[in-house]
Amino acid sequence: MIYNIQTGQFEVKKGPIFTNFVLADEINRAPAKVQSALLEAMQERTVTLGDTTYDLPTPFFVMATQNPIEHEGTYPLPEAQIDRFYMKVLVSYPTAKEEKRILHRMTGTLEPTVKKVASKQDIQKLQKLVSRIYVDEKIYDYVVSLVQATRQTHKDYIRYGASPRAAIAWIKAAKVEALFDERGYVIPEDVKHTAHDILRHRLILNFEAEAEGITTDNVIDTFLQEVEIP
Known part of the structure; x- marks a missing residue:
């Protein structure tokens, strides 16, 4: 105001x-x-x-x-x-090729150019398309089992597990993964591929995990190995 x-x-x-x-x-x-x-x-x-x-x-x-x-x-x-x-994505150091591009862009004389790749309407259409991706009940059960596992097991390392919001975001992310692969349905690999980005900021580890050098990605790897794939 x-x-x-x-x-x-x-x-x-x-x-x-x-x-x-x-x-x-x-x-x-x-x-x-x-x-x-x-x-x-x-x-x-x-x-x-x-x-x-x-x-x-x-x-x-x-x-x-x-x-x-x-x-x-x-x-x-x-x-x-x-x-x-929705996600926490880790960004590491750039590759040699990427770093060279950065140098050219920041120290050269060429003006950066911006190219439009999608309109607002295009994004809205994609959002509607993602919502129509089919998810089988077994996939829902798989995601629920994984989220439940974060609350019930490995208590030696986890202080707080994932919330219901994590499961919602996970299903949506798996749908996007399916769309990227030009499929109209979600498969277990879509769930596994998005697991770390969805969960790594939602699992709160305890001091014991920190002392032993255990990361959230380590714990997520364990869940993916132990929970049965449909």
């Missing part, structure tokens, strides 16, 4: 959250109130200003980054808020 001196009234000025794609760079450096507001928008797809609620545009997508090395001056996200992110 911005006060207009000429009219003597407060006017709504929509901020950067009102867009289709939001990049929250180093989100763990944002104060807790900012994190909470962003993550509420992610969940509800709305923003409340004063006593009025505004819908966010469709599609709405948030990508956030975190620096895994430097923690000074950061505000760690609570577990319940982290759970609202």
Whole structure:
């Protein structure tokens, strides 16, 4: 809300959250109130200003980054808020070829170019197409068994297991994987292939795991080996 001196009234000025794609760079450096507001928008797809609620545009997508090395001056996200992110993707160092491209782009004289690859309507059509991908009951059972396993086994290393939101995101991710492979149905390999990205930020390990150098990816590997594949 911005006060207009000429009219003597407060006017709504929509901020950067009102867009289709939001990049929250180093989100763990944002104060807790900012994190909470962003993550509420992610969940509800709305923003409340004063006593009025505004819908966010469709599609709405948030990508956030975190620096895994430097923690000074950061505000760690609570577990319940982290759970609202569909995936956590690890980004390693670039390859030699990629790093050379970065050097050319950042130190050369050529201006970067942007090429449109899809419209908003294209993305909405793909979202509807993904929703129609078939999921057999055995696949649902498989995902439920895996999520349940995070809460019932390996308690030596796990403090908190995955929530029901993890299972929802997992099924959707498996559908996208099937679409990438040009299939109209989900297979167990789709579930396994998306397991780490879906679960690694949702499993909270204890101090024993940290002391032994056990990572969430290690624990996920164990689940995938032990839970029977349909």
